[in-house]
Amino acid sequence: MSLFAAAGAVFRREIRLFARRKSDWANPLMFFLIVCSLFPFAVGSEAERLRTIGIGVIFVGALLAAMLALPRLFDEDARDGSLELLLTSPEPLAGLILARVAALALALASALACVAPLFALFYALPAEVALTLAWAVLVAVPTLLLIGAIAAALLVSARGGAILTAVLVLPLAIPTLVFGAGAAQRVLYGESPLAELALQAAFLLLALALCPLAASAALKISTE
Amino acid sequence: MARTEQQSTERYGGRWFWRYASPAAFFPLAGRIERLCWAVAAVLGVLGLYLGLFRAPVDAQQGEVYRVIFIHVPAAWMAMIIYLAMAFWSLLGLWLGTRLSFMMSRALAPTGALMTLIALWTGAFWGRPTWGTYWVWDAKLTSFLILFFLYVGYIALAEAFDDVRKGDRASALIALVGAINVPIIYFAAVWWNSLHQGPSVVKQGGPSIAPIMLWAMLTMTFAFWAWCIAAAMHRVRSVIIERERNAVWMKPVVRGQAERERT
Amino acid sequence: MIWDSWTAFFDMGGRGYYVWMSFGFTALVLAAEGLLLRQRRAGAEAANDRAEEQGDDR
Numbered sequence: 001m002s003l004f005a006a007a008g009a010v011f012r013r014e015i016r017l018f019a020r021r022k023s024d025w026a027n028p029l030m031f032f033l034i035v036c037s038l039f040p041f042a043v044g045s046e047a048e049r050l051r052t053i054g055i056g057v058i059f060v061g062a063l064l065a066a067m068l069a070l071p072r073l074f075d076e077d078a079r080d081g082s083l084e085l086l087l088t089s090p091e092p093l094a095g096l097i098l099a100r101v102a103a104l105a106l107a108l109a110s111a112l113a114c115v116a117p118l119f120a121l122f123y124a125l126p127a128e129v130a131l132t133l134a135w136a137v138l139v140a141v142p143t144l145l146l147i148g149a150i151a152a153a154l155l156v157s158a159r160g161g162a163i164l165t166a167v168l169v170l171p172l173a174i175p176t177l178v179f180g181a182g183a184a185q186r187v188l189y190g191e192s193p194l195a196e197l198a199l200q201a202a203f204l205l206l207a208l209a210l211c212p213l214a215a216s217a218a219l220k221i222s223t224e
Numbered sequence: 225m226a227r228t229e230q231q232s233t234e235r236y237g238g239r240w241f242w243r244y245a246s247p248a249a250f251f252p253l254a255g256r257i258e259r260l261c262w263a264v265a266a267v268l269g270v271l272g273l274y275l276g277l278f279r280a281p282v283d284a285q286q287g288e289v290y291r292v293i294f295i296h297v298p299a300a301w302m303a304m305i306i307y308l309a310m311a312f313w314s315l316l317g318l319w320l321g322t323r324l325s326f327m328m329s330r331a332l333a334p335t336g337a338l339m340t341l342i343a344l345w346t347g348a349f350w351g352r353p354t355w356g357t358y359w360v361w362d363a364k365l366t367s368f369l370i371l372f373f374l375y376v377g378y379i380a381l382a383e384a385f386d387d388v389r390k391g392d393r394a395s396a397l398i399a400l401v402g403a404i405n406v407p408i409i410y411f412a413a414v415w416w417n418s419l420h421q422g423p424s425v426v427k428q429g430g431p432s433i434a435p436i437m438l439w440a441m442l443t444m445t446f447a448f449w450a451w452c453i454a455a456a457m458h459r460v461r462s463v464i465i466e467r468e469r470n471a472v473w474m475k476p477v478v479r480g481q482a483e484r485e486r487t
Numbered sequence: 488m489i490w491d492s493w494t495a496f497f498d499m500g501g502r503g504y505y506v507w508m509s510f511g512f513t514a515l516v517l518a519a520e521g522l523l524l525r526q527r528r529a530g531a532e533a534a535n536d537r538a539e540e541q542g543d544d545r
Binding site: 277278279280281282287288289291292295296299334335338341342345346349350352353451455458459461462465466469470474 | 489490496499500501502505506508509510512513516517519520523524527528531532534535538
Binding site: 147150151154155158159160161164167168171172174175178179182199203210214217218221222224 | 373401
């Protein structure tokens with residue numbers, strides 16, 4: 001079996017699991033919705049104020065929601081033993097990990113990106129900002145998941161894994177946060193968001209190239 | 225101890241450097257370096273404080289408060305250098321599998337975190353009278369805050385495993401990931417700052433720095449270097465004692481050292 | 488010596504609060520690190536002694 005066939009099989013399995021267990025992606029989505037609705041209660045409901053914080057709140061909310069889904073990558077498989085199968089596979093581990101992250105990213109990023117514009121309207125942001133925000137979330141969430149895969153792989157069997165994952169991953173997600181939120185901000189100022197979106201895409205490509213390798217090294221360390 | 229050193233000389237021939245990859249050979253050397261560096265840190269620290277507080281003239285633009293520079297800048301340099309050193313030892317450990325490299329990495333981390341904390345704190349107390357605010361979301365300050373988070377994450381991860389070797393290698397990997405990310409984060413922070421028109425405040429006092437100020441700063445920098453090396457050496461020796469508890473060479477060494485310290 | 492008196496030295500041209508908060512904090516952190524180093528060494532040696540008394544040669 002070639003790497004592509006194996007990765008394809010892993011990818012299809014993950015997608016099928018998502019289709020069956022909707023809580024895996026529905027719960028982070030609910031979390032996102034609730035976090036975004038809390039802020040107006042805290043800062044007040046004037047449209048002007050909501051517009052200033054809206055982009056940031058929605059973006060950070062999306063990243064936190066994606067963080068919550070990270071344990072799903074390896075934890076359950078470590079418990080039921082299918083992680084061992086992944087590890088003993090003759091195919092390069094990095095490719096298989098990439099397939100899993102890709103499946104999670106596809107399910108979660110698209111769900112979050114669909115909901116983000118809705119909240120942009122709640123925060124009194126114009127429609128074109130909402131659209132840019134959706135694009136930015138669509139790029140940022142996979143980047144975060146790729147970086148997060150390293151931490152999730154390291155902490156498969158460690159104490160206090162979930163909170164430590166957040167401590168390790170969130171600082172590393174700052175660049176994509178800066179440029180993603182920056183892109184939407186540009187549109188709000190009536191400028192072109194292309195430079196920021198391109199840089200954000202560059203980070204995604206860099207993460208695509210490096211993170212699966214680091215994550216496979218991490219998985220080997222934590223499960224040896 | 226003498227026998228161990230001799231044995232490792234035989235085994236590694238003239239390549240004296242590699243000999244010290246063995247904790248048994250490195251332990252006494254680390255002790256000698258540590259004692260030397262404590263002494264250097266004390267002497268240079270006193271000298272640097274004397275030069276900086278009693279000899280350096282007042283700064284024309286900033287007034288007396290500029291004297292914070294004599295601890296702020298050395299601490300900031302050490303914060304960055306120690307992270308690089310940590311990443312270097314981590315890389316060496318993952319690459320060559322040398323136990324001592326991981327121990328060095330772990331021994332450096334707390335000192336690095338404290339240096340970052342000093343740099344942040346003194347920066348705040350320098351900034352308040354100079355620019356009117358304790359904190360600005362400036363690229364440099366933000367990067368240092370994130371550097372502090374990276375140190376904390378590294379330490380927390382290293383302690384999260386019951387298996388020492390796992391903790392070593394896991395935290396080494398995170399140190400490398402962090403090292404790759406630090407320049408990217410800095411670049412992002414600079415960009416972000418220009419986007420939001422933040423106040424670009426951190427500009428040093430210009431080229432006309434009095435020679436005595438320069439001397440004070442250099443002296444303090446070397447004092448901080450010596451302190452950090454001494455602290456790291458002390459800590460790495462503690463780590464060696466913790467980990468090599470059951471090695472035959474360890475017992476006389478530790479007992480002898482404990483007795484020396486008591487008398 | 489650039490100071491007229493010790494009072495002037497501690498006053499730091501009216502900026503004494505900021506200067507001494509910085510230097511004081513640094514001294515505190517360095518002292519804390521020294522203390523932590525000592526504690527860790529003492530802990531390691533105590534564990535070592537315990538292991539030796541019990542003849543624990545794992």
